[in-house]
Amino acid sequence: QRWLIVFVDGFDFAGHTMVGALGVTADGTKVPLGVVEGSTENATVVRGLIGNLRDRGLDASQGILFVIDGGKALAKAIKQVFGEQAVIARCRVHKERNLLDHLPETERLWVRRKLRAAWTNPNAAEAEAALRALAAQLAKVNPDAAASLREGLADTLTVTRLGITGSLLKTVMSTNPMESMIEIVRDHARNVKHWQRGDMRLRRAAAGMLAASTQFRRVKGYRQLPALAA
Structure with a gap:
């Protein structure tokens, strides 16, 4: 895939903090990319997530816009893994x-x-x-x-310097595109009362992200994506 945008943000799930990644392809399709347990301020956690995305085939050779929350460790990890191929925008x-x-x-x-x-x-x-x-x-x-x-x-x-305007600007000025996915993740696990083993939350979160992906529409402003790619 030609990946243009990756949103990375932390969220609360079943009493724990998770970090999720949501990618956007060249045609505006949203794709859940990964999830780990931990905080965007935890260097080991975010380095593991970002490195895993690269190892599983996230190709940044033509540049990717990473839209992230305020985690310093997250920004540092992205630069360490992808270098100048990563363009970072703060939410x-x-x-x-x-x-x-x-x-x-x-x-x-x-x-x-x-x-x-x-x-x-x-x-x-x-x-x-x-x-x-x-x-x-x-x-x-x-x-x-x-x-x-x-x-x-x-x-x-960053998004201003890239010349992004209109509907696409509303999409990339924040990590809000992840919010609907996170709500579906939580709803997907609403009936779970007893959380067992550490990996149960991860499996439930990943399953919820996959369930959310079946309801996704293309990002707002997707017709402007060719200009962003250029």
Whole structure:
């Protein structure tokens, strides 16, 4: 397959944390690629997942856009395994949530407005300048919020630098395409009351991902994928 996009995100399942990967082919078809137990902040876990994807045939020779949550270990593992063939985009939903969590309710509205205005700007240089100006403004009132924004800031603009717009931008600006799959995974195991052995969760999660794949539609904006490939 010609893989264009891979979403990687952590999720809670049966009281444990899992990390799942969802691929998108050149025609917009979504395909579950793998799942492991652990966190996106666990270097060993994510290195195992990403290395396993490569070993099972995930071909990045023509480049792949990886859309990930904020896990530093995950970004590092992708670069270690795929090098310059991997283009990393940070999920804007995760970034916004993490940033706003540092702020009181009274400060969140104007920060959210400036954050989203910057991300809406199709000029990546101007957008980055606006985000860095916002970080400088936050540093005067909340250094932790400023640090949260600066961490991985450039990667939140990867999709802007790639010239992605419209429906496809809504698809790749976050890891949300995985959400429907995760809900089906949980629903698939809703009747399990007693979890036995460590691999039972993995098997149930994998079975749920396969069940979800039968209900998938092509990603929104799939007609724009040839331009992304180029």
